[in-house]
Amino acid sequence: MATAAQWIQGARPRTLPAAIAPVLIGTAAAYELQAFRPLNAILAAFVALFLQIGVNFANDYSDGIRGTDEDRIGPMRLVGSGAAQPDQVKWAAFGAFGLAMVVGLALVVITQAWWLILVGLGCVLAAWGYTGGKNPYGYMGLGDVFVFVFFGLVATLGTTYTQAGQISPPAVVGAIGTGLIACALLMANNVRDLPTDAAAGKKTLAVRLGDRHARESYVLMLGLAILLVIVLAPAKPWMLIVLLLIPACLMPAWLMVNGKKRKGLIPVLKQTGLINLGYSVLFALGLVLSRGF
Template sequence: MATLGQWISGARLRTLPMAAAPVIIGTAAAYDLGALHWDRAVLAALVALLLQIGVNYANDYSDGIRGTDEVRVGPLRLVGSGAAKPSHVKMAAFTMFGLAMLAGLFLVLASQAWWLLLVGVGAVFAAWGYTGGKSPYGYMGLGDVFVFVFFGPVATLGTTFTQAGSVSTAAVLGSFSTGLIAVALLMANNVRDIPTDTEVGKLTLAVRLGDKNARRSYVVMMALSLALMIFVAPVKPWILLVLLLVPFMLMPCWLMLKGKKRKSLIPVLQQTGLINLGFSVLFAAAMVLTEL
C-alpha cells in the first residue's frame, strides 16, 4: 500500500503552476475589463488544480497498466513502481475529476454561462483520453495540441469570461503565451522519455520530431511566449515586465539544448512551471499598473 508521501508524489504537485497560471492571467484580464470576482476566480482555480491532479493520477494509471513506466527516469509512478494498486489510482483520478466538475458546476451557477458545462465535460474527457482508453491521443503525438488548447485558451479565456462576460485581446494573447509554456514543459518531459517511449510505441511529438528538433522546439516556444506580448505593449506598456523572465529562461533552455543525460532534464520541468507562474504574476501586475 502506498504511503501518504507516495500519493503526494504521484499527484505531481510541481505541475500545479501550469494549472494556476491561466487562472491568474484570466482573472487579471477580467480585472482589466472592470469585472473582478474573487469567488469565481477561486472556483476556477479549484477546477484547474483538481483537473491537473486528476490527469496526473490518470496518466499514472494508464501508463502503468500499459507498462510504459516500467523503466522510468523521472519521479515515482504509483502503478509503474507497484506502490499502489491500479484500481486505487484510477479511483483517485476519478475522484479528482468529480470534485473538479462539482467546482465547475458552482462556477457555472455563479456566472450563468451554461454553455461552459460542455467545456467542462470536454476537459474531463480530454484529461482521461491523454493516456487512457483504447486510442490515447497522447500516444499519437496529439498531446501537445490538447495541452495548448486546454492550458491556454480554454482555461484562461474561460476564467475571464466567467467573471467579465467577455474577453479581450490581452486575454487571448496571454492565453496563447501560457499555453505555449505549458506545451514547452510537456516537450521537456517527453524529450526526457524519448528512449522509453520509443520502445513501447508511445509516439509523442518529441518522438516524432526527434531528439534534436524536439529540444529546439522548447526554446522556440519559450521565446514565442514572450514575443507575443509585444502586440499588447502598444496599449499596455507595463506588459513588457514579462521580459524580466528572460534571465530565468536561459538555464532551462541551455539544459534542453546541451543536457545529454536524461536526468539533467528533470529540473527543467520545475523551472518551466515556475516561469509560467512568474509570467502569470507579471501579466497580472501589468494589468493592475495599467489601471493606476
C-alpha cells in the first residue's frame, strides 16, 4: 500500500504552479478591469488545482495499466511502481475531478454564468482523455494543444470572466504566455521520457519532432511567452517587468538543449514550473502597477 508521501509524490506537486499561474494572471486582468472578486479567484484556484491533481493521477493510472511507465526515468508513478493498485489511483483521479466540479459549480452559481458548466465538463473530459480511454490524444501528439487551450486560454480567460464578466487584451496575452510555458513544461517532461514513450507507441509531440527539435521548441516556447508582453508595453510600460524573468530561463534552456542524460532533465520540470509561477506574479504585478499610473 502506498504511503502518504508516495501519494503526495504521485500528485506531482511540481506541476501545481501551472495550475495557479493562469488564475493569478486572470485575476490581475480582472483587477485592471476594476472587477476583482476575491472569493471567485479563490474558487477558480481550487478548481484549477483539483483538475491538475486529477489529471496527474489519471495519467498515472492510464500510463500504468498500458505499461508505459515500467521503465520510467522521472518521479515515481504509483501504478507503474506497484506502490498502489490501479483502481485506487483511478478513484483518486475521479475524486479530484469530483472536487473540481463541486467547486466549479459553486463558482457558476455565484456568477450565474450557467454555460460555464459545459466548459467545466470539457475540462474534465480533456483531463481524462489525455492518456485515458481507447484513443488518448496524448498518444497522438495532441497533448500540447490541449494543455495550451485548457491550462492557458480556458483557465486564464475563465478566471477573468468569472470576476469581470468580460475579457481584455492583457488577459489574452497572459493566457497565451502562461499556456506556452505550460506547454514547455510538458515538452520538458516528454523529452525526458522520449525513448520509453517511443518504444511504448506513445507518439507525443516530442516523439514526432525528434529529440533535437523537441528541445529547441522548449526554448522557443519560453522565449515567445516572455517576449509577448512587449505588445502591451506601449500602453502599459510596467509590463516590461516580466523581462526580468529572462535570467531564470537560461539554465533550464541550457539543460534542455545540451543535457545528454535523461535524468539530468528532471530539475527542468521544477524550474519550468517556478518560471510559470514567476511569470504569472510579474505579469500580475505589471498589470496592477499599470492601473496605478
